Amino acid sequence: MMHSSVNDIRDLAKLLGLSPTTVSRVLNGKSEKYRISNLTAQKVKQAAKEYNYSPSKIARGLKMDKTDTIGLIIPDISNPFFADIAYSIEKEARLKGYSIILCDSVDDLKVEKELINLLRSHKVDGIIIAPVGIRFEHIINLYNSGIPLVVIDRCFPGLNLPSITSDNFQGGYDATNHLISLGHKKIACIQGMPESFPNKERLRGYIEAHENNNLEIDKTMIVGDSFVIENGYRQTRIIFSMENPPTAIFAFSNLILIGVIKALNEMGLSIPEDVSLVLFDEQPYSAYLGTPMTTVNQKKSEIGQLAIDVLFKYIMNKENRQIVNMKLKTELIIRNSVRNLRE
Numbered sequence: 001m002m003h004s005s006v007n008d009i010r011d012l013a014k015l016l017g018l019s020p021t022t023v024s025r026v027l028n029g030k031s032e033k034y035r036i037s038n039l040t041a042q043k044v045k046q047a048a049k050e051y052n053y054s055p056s057k058i059a060r061g062l063k064m065d066k067t068d069t070i071g072l073i074i075p076d077i078s079n080p081f082f083a084d085i086a087y088s089i090e091k092e093a094r095l096k097g098y099s100i101i102l103c104d105s106v107d108d109l110k111v112e113k114e115l116i117n118l119l120r121s122h123k124v125d126g127i128i129i130a131p132v133g134i135r136f137e138h139i140i141n142l143y144n145s146g147i148p149l150v151v152i153d154r155c156f157p158g159l160n161l162p163s164i165t166s167d168n169f170q171g172g173y174d175a176t177n178h179l180i181s182l183g184h185k186k187i188a189c190i191q192g193m194p195e196s197f198p199n200k201e202r203l204r205g206y207i208e209a210h211e212n213n214n215l216e217i218d219k220t221m222i223v224g225d226s227f228v229i230e231n232g233y234r235q236t237r238i239i240f241s242m243e244n245p246p247t248a249i250f251a252f253s254n255l256i257l258i259g260v261i262k263a264l265n266e267m268g269l270s271i272p273e274d275v276s277l278v279l280f281d282e283q284p285y286s287a288y289l290g291t292p293m294t295t296v297n298q299k300k301s302e303i304g305q306l307a308i309d310v311l312f313k314y315i316m317n318k319e320n321r322q323i324v325n326m327k328l329k330t331e332l333i334i335r336n337s338v339r340n341l342r343e
Contacts, residue, residue, distance in 0.1 A: 070311065190231070232255065232262075248275065260277065
């Protein structure tokens with residue numbers, strides 16, 4: 001007779017009319033030690049077989065201090081950048097026999113703290129986190145608690161925490177310098193969350209490219225407050241209502257870009273004839289848009305792979321507290337979205 005599977009020892013004990021402690025002792029080979037009769041032991045083993053009893057990894061972890069699970073906290077699963085990284089991390093973890101508990105903090109600091117506590121209660125073996133990026137005390141406390149931890153994308157300058165990030169400064173510099181080299185002098189920068197580390201570094205690259213080319217920075221061209229579609233749309237409508245609009249836009253994320261394109265289409269402006277456009281973060285669709293997009297490519301698969309590799313070194317040797325910080329080079333992929341004003 002086939003039975004449905006049982007994963008909780010309490011359910012198995014209830015079916016047998018025994019205590020969970022007795023069932024646990026039998027299944028852990030301790031019948032003789034606790035003088036459990038052969039008849040009872042045989043009854044437990046037979047039921048475990050019939051009900052295909054398989055304790056969950058979390059349940060085993062409560063006893064063994066190891067669950068073969070990793071917690072992953074990202075700020076926005078709807079953002080293709082983080083979705084790609086999550087995919088890479090899950091794939092690499094699976095190859096090592098680990099499962100991922102994926103959590104979305106929705107870019108909310110309070111939610112992020114709650115998720116950290118949730119993962120700790122699930123006894124995960126380690127945590128990979130792309131922080132909201134505004135406050136960091138709870139991240140330091142997490143690291144100091146001894147749980148293996150790797151921070152990705154949004155690190156904290158001056159804090160000694162294991163991290164894997166893109167070179168956001170160089171990417172921001174290269175994108176802006178490319179526009180300047182083709183004769184653009186008024187370049188709008190539509191940024192994301194101003195307080196976040198990647199945003200600050202991209203903006204620093206934008207500013208330094210202007211300074212190195214002896215171009216004055218028009219602060220009215222630095223706009224935006226979030227890595228979302230609505231921000232790109234709203235800011236594009238505003239800057240093109242100005243008397244002297246920009247000749248180019250540097251969008252700080254793929255979601256911002258979508259909003260920019262929608263606004264430009266509504267205003268009847270063409271890319272690159274009326275306005276040039278560069279995007280920070282290459283996506284599979286970038287080359288297939290109406291105008292193939294010039295982008296800054298981040299090595300998302302490599303970020304995921306390195307995050308797992310570094311985390312596993314900490315998991316395998318918790319005494320190893322050597323800090324690993326990696327900054328991956330970005331690549332400017334030039335396509336057709338920028339007009340050469342020098343011609």
